[in-house]
Amino acid sequence: MYSFDYERPSGVNEAASALGEDDKFLAGGQTLLPTLKLRLSQVDKLVDLGAIGELKGIAKSGSELTIGAMTTHVTVANSGDVKSAIPALGSLAAHIGDAQVRNRGTIGGSIANNDPAADYPAALVALGATVHTNKRSISAEDFFVDLFETALEDDELVTKVSFPIPEKAGYAKFPNPASRFALVGVFVAKTASGVRVAVTGAGPSVFRQSDMEAALGSNFAADAVSGIKTDASGLNSDIHASADYRSHLISVMAARAVTAAG
Amino acid sequence: MTTVSMTVNGKKVSADVAPNTLLVQFIRENLRLTGTHVGCDTSQCGACTVHVNGDSVKSCTMLALQAEGAEVKTIEGLAANGELHPMQAAFKENHGLQCGFCTPGMIMSAVDLVKRNPNPSEETIRTELEGNICRCTGYHNIVKSVKSAAENMGG
Missing domain, CATH: 3.30.390.50 (CO dehydrogenase flavoprotein, C-terminal domain)
Incomplete structure (x- = not known):
C-alpha cells in the first residue's frame, strides 16, 4: 500500500467534513483494503466510519425494515427482524463471501462500491429500497448508476437503507x-x-x-x-x-x- | 505515525504505527507473535485469521488502527494454563494438519464457527470454513477435528 493518513471520527457530520478531495471513506474494508494493497487505488487519507455508532443497527417499524450502513453482513444474516420481515435478505447476507468477510463487510460499503457482481444491489432494486445519505434519500434504481458507479457525490456517505417489506x-x-x-x-x-x-x-x-x-x-x-x-x-x-x-x-x-x- | 492501543491475548499493547500498517503486520512484526501466518495476502486463504472482539477476521484485510481499543486473540492466546484449547487438541488428535501452515487460521476460524454453531453438521463445518484454504489435507481430517472439538466443547 502507498502511505496515507487516517482519521476515525465519531459522528456522520464530522466524517463528511473530514473528507478531502483525494480521500475515501473506509467501511468494512473488505474491498477497499485489497484494492489499496494491490495499488489499484491510492488515497491521501482514509476516513474510517467504524467508530460511528449511529450508522449501525437494524430496526423494523410497520411496513419498513431499516439497516444502518455500517451493519455487517453477519449481523443482517442473524437478525431476527430481518428473518421475520424479509428472510430472503437474511439468506442473501449469509452467502456473501466467507465467514471472515461477513464479520467485517457492511451493507453501506457494498452498495457504495457497486461491484457488478455484488449481491446487495439486486435486493435493493427488487425490493424498491431507499438509500439514505447524509444529504438526501435516493431510490435504489437511481442509486446504482453503472460499473462501480453510484449517484453518491464525493463527500456524501450512505447512512442507512430502508426496505419496504414485501409480500x-x-x-x-x-x-x-x-x-x-x-x-x-x-x-x-x-x-x-x-x-x-x-x-x-x-x-x-x-x-x-x-x-x-x-x-x-x-x-x-x-x-x-x-x-x-x-x-x-x-x-x-x-x-x-x-x-x-x-x-x-x-x-x-x-x-x-x-x-x-x- | 499514529499511536494504536489494543488488548492482544489479554495483554494491553500500544505502539506507534504508520496508518497503512495491517493488523497482521502489527501482530507479527511489532508484537513478534508469528503464529498468525500470511499466506496469500489477498484476503482469500484465511491463514491470517484472528479474533477481533470475538469474531474471526482476516488480519491481512484490516488496518492495525481499525483495531483501536479492541480485544484481539491470536493462536498464541488460545491455550490456557499450559493446556491446549479443545480445538487445538482435536486437530492434534485427528491429524487435522499436515504442513501446518494454514492451521493457526483454520483453528481460529473453527473456534468462531463452534461459538456460532455449537453442534455443527459436516455440511455446516465445510460451508463455514470456506474462507480458509488448506493445500495438504483435502479437508477431511480438518472437518473431523472440528466436529470432535465441538462435541468436547459441550456442543
Whole structure:
C-alpha cells in the first residue's frame, strides 16, 4: 500500500467534513483494503466510519425494515427482524463471501462500491429500497448508476437503507466458486405495487428484467420465468462465463428465486 | 505515525504505527507473535485469521488502527494454563494438519464457527470454513477435528 493518513471520527457530520478531495471513506474494508494493497487505488487519507455508532443497527417499524450502513453482513444474516420481515435478505447476507468477510463487510460499503457482481444491489432494486445519505434519500434504481458507479457525490456517505417489506421475496445466485461473488444473482420480490425482478452479476450494473416482471405479475410461478430469455448483448463476458451463459443463468436463477420465495 | 492501543491475548499493547500498517503486520512484526501466518495476502486463504472482539477476521484485510481499543486473540492466546484449547487438541488428535501452515487460521476460524454453531453438521463445518484454504489435507481430517472439538466443547 502507498502511505496515507487516517482519521476515525465519531459522528456522520464530522466524517463528511473530514473528507478531502483525494480521500475515501473506509467501511468494512473488505474491498477497499485489497484494492489499496494491490495499488489499484491510492488515497491521501482514509476516513474510517467504524467508530460511528449511529450508522449501525437494524430496526423494523410497520411496513419498513431499516439497516444502518455500517451493519455487517453477519449481523443482517442473524437478525431476527430481518428473518421475520424479509428472510430472503437474511439468506442473501449469509452467502456473501466467507465467514471472515461477513464479520467485517457492511451493507453501506457494498452498495457504495457497486461491484457488478455484488449481491446487495439486486435486493435493493427488487425490493424498491431507499438509500439514505447524509444529504438526501435516493431510490435504489437511481442509486446504482453503472460499473462501480453510484449517484453518491464525493463527500456524501450512505447512512442507512430502508426496505419496504414485501409480500414475499426470494434470491438465488450462481456463485463463482472461488470468490462467492455472483456470476449471476436474481432477486425476485412480490410487493404491493407489483412484482420486481433484479439481476446482478450479469451486466455492468444491476438491472431489472421487465419481461419476467410481467410474466410473474400474472402467474407467480417458477415455470412462468424459466423460458424467458434475456438478450445477451451488453452482458458481461469474461474467463468465468460468456454473455450467452450468463443470459441462460438469469432464467435458471430467476426460476430458483421464485421457488425460494414460496 | 499514529499511536494504536489494543488488548492482544489479554495483554494491553500500544505502539506507534504508520496508518497503512495491517493488523497482521502489527501482530507479527511489532508484537513478534508469528503464529498468525500470511499466506496469500489477498484476503482469500484465511491463514491470517484472528479474533477481533470475538469474531474471526482476516488480519491481512484490516488496518492495525481499525483495531483501536479492541480485544484481539491470536493462536498464541488460545491455550490456557499450559493446556491446549479443545480445538487445538482435536486437530492434534485427528491429524487435522499436515504442513501446518494454514492451521493457526483454520483453528481460529473453527473456534468462531463452534461459538456460532455449537453442534455443527459436516455440511455446516465445510460451508463455514470456506474462507480458509488448506493445500495438504483435502479437508477431511480438518472437518473431523472440528466436529470432535465441538462435541468436547459441550456442543
